[in-house]
Amino acid sequence: ESSEYPPLAIESVSKHFGGITAVDDVSLSADVSEVVGVIGPNGSGKSTLFSLAAGGQKPDAGKIRLQGIDVTGWPTWKIARTGISRTFQIPSLFLNMSVRDNLLAAAVEGDWKRARERMESTLEMLEISHVIDNLTSELSGGQQKLVEFGRVCVRDPKVILLDEVTAGVHPNIRQIILDAIQQLRKTGITFLVIEHDMEMVKEICDRLVVMDQGKVVAEGDFETIASDSNVQQAYLGR
């Protein structure tokens, strides 16, 4: 099915914390199957933008639309059900529970048979079926990142937001994540990824959005961005 509306549209959103403007009038939309990279120095507002999009925090101004539906201010669970799901920079796992239970807990309400099927196909895709009965606390940091990604996949979202999911992981796990993104996008899933790994960004992103001090300072394909003076300034400091 096709829609005239993008899966995700962020419209002029802003978020302040006391005197800090973490996100400053940001607009950004993403198409079906598109992978958009969100890059920028630490503190530039990337994670906060994800919170606003996924409903973890409410914007002070602006709107979030999912497939044209204005979900601004909706509770997180309701936004999640509408089809957007995110990972956290620090995995938000139940460490004293098994991998299986972490994924089933995320698959939430509804049909248990379907939830189990989604769990199994997700574990297979992420190559962690062999640790299904392990306590999550027993896994390596990289495997925990895969479980965090898996918790998003089992919710069957249309839009997935990945916050530094490859940071610090072994190259094998990085490759698993990369392959999973490629596989999922073919099924029509849209991605926004916060990444510091420029090789990864170059490989998977159709388009990049660069943030600095809460604002979008550049947008375009990898080559355009790599030669943009605003981008160099954002990274090389002021």
Ligand code: ADP
């Ligand atoms: P990034 O993910 O790009 O590193 P963040 O979105 O985490 O940036 O942070 C953007 C700015 O907002 C930073 O100055 C950060 O300290 C501030 N910030 C983020 N979350 C909060 C919060 N809950 N309370 C206060 N300040 C915050």
Ligand code: MG
């Ligand atoms: Mg961050």
